Amino acid sequence: MEKIKNLNKFTRTNIRAYGLIILAFIVLFPLQSTGIISNSISGQLVPICTYIVMAISLNLTVGFLGELSLGHAGFMSVGAFTGVITAICLQEVIPSAALRLLIAIIAGGIAAGVAGFLIGIPVLRLRGDYLAIVTLAFGEIIKNIINCLYVGVDSNGLHMSMTNAEALGMINGKLIINGPQGAVGITKIASFTAGILLILFALFIILNLVNSKSGRAVTAIRDNRIAAESVGISVTRYKLTAFIISAVLAGMAGALYAMNFSTIAAKKFDFNTSILILVFVVLGGMGNIVGSIVATALLYILPELLREYADYRMLIYAIVLILVMLLTNSEKAKQMRERFVYKWKKRLRKNNDQQEGLKNG
């Protein structure tokens, strides 16, 4: 009996999450392909998808593992540039854009996973504020390394340099990453469908992990580290696993994101981006996957919708943020909401009873 109840709770979340994404696709895809929604919004669809993946992957670290990471955009960056290099190198070899995109996304995920592993080893020894600061530092390090990275490809293969484009020593080669200007000459192969598929993949990974025995171990570590260790959970192993999975998904999102533009620079993935993703997660609710999806979609589209009020756009955005935080998290607001819901339910019941009474009488 108990098991069934638990299962229902999990399946309900799963159905809600998958359903929301599939519904969004069914509604938006025809609108986009027939050109009913405006170009500016239509152009935002892939970025929204990638940010949703960013938010749910960060939710794994922040919400379920309980560690504040401020360098999530760093993993996105690693994934983005690895993805771009892979896609450009394979341009001639693989003609199918969809297959190339898939390989680029996988490559981005693997590279970000390796970065997550290397960064995770020192970082996860820390806790709380210290961990947050160090992840922030690593995010900036990644940004600065890519900022002075030059990568090119010619008939001899890949060339890499940290000084300038000439130092690559290519003959008739193609420059892929041009230092501070970032990656240039990307063929835009990302599509809304790919974005939706990536979200579904990320949801599949995260929801299955969270509801598994390993997921329980991760939440147990968040709840009480010493107790977790005393029941036989390897704290280091599970922390690192969760951190790497989160990084891999961020890298995949980054690769998809980059493939939606013709050029992309490292400074796009700075501290502000990490914070933006964190805002989505906190606003949607820590450990609440569906919340992350909704919050990302709404907050990402809001500045676009407010474009006509150009001068007040960011002001309104900020006020909305503050109001939502207050309404969802202040004790008084919660009580008010509960009272309201209670009254409303009572009135509904009364009406029902009256109608029943009329019928019976």
Place this chain on the structure above:
Amino acid sequence: MLRVDNINVYYGQIHALKDISLEVQEHEIVALIGANGAGKSTTLRTISGLLRSKTGSISFLNEDISRTEAYKLVSKGMAHVPEGRRIFLQMTVLENLEMGAYVNSTNIKEDIADVFDRFPRLKHRRNQIAGTLSGGEQQMLAIGRALMSHPKLLMLDEPSMGLSPILVQQIFDIIKELHAAGTTILLVEQNAEMALQVADRAYVLESGRIKLTGTGSELAQSDEIKKAYLGG
């Protein structure tokens, strides 16, 4: 069963444990008593692998465990109930017990039923969030969770801390029952009077050293102990 030989533990510059040696035989209740800061919990944490000793060795069931990580000891048959009721506050009582079976998940249902038989109060509250339990119930849950791994050696760190006298009595009754059922117990207690009543043997710690050792009743009658810990 458990043998600790000459361990020295440091917190940075502070020399917290000085040449501690002790032994726990099978089916014994052994108590570590002493004042605040004497090193009782430090000793327990070193045994369970949360802290490391610079010298000496610790062996459990004839196997050296001085370098074994804490989480691996659970599957070897050692359960540590840490100080201050470290339970998973945001999980339900039932989920807490399930976590206790993390390394040994055969017969979870029967094991949970056994724990509920021993602690009927937990049964009534099985779907309640653990953070809302009273102090005594939380301590019972922490012990119950440790029992889920079928420990050969149960180590309890200050189980009576912050509990009312009636609850302290209950906890010690449970310790006696567990002992009667065949579990070996290493008990750290500030409440020397209660600890010496149940213990077969006891070690008295003072500023990181073992000062005295003897059977529970011997120590309970020793003048030195009476003066220092039992209030005259």
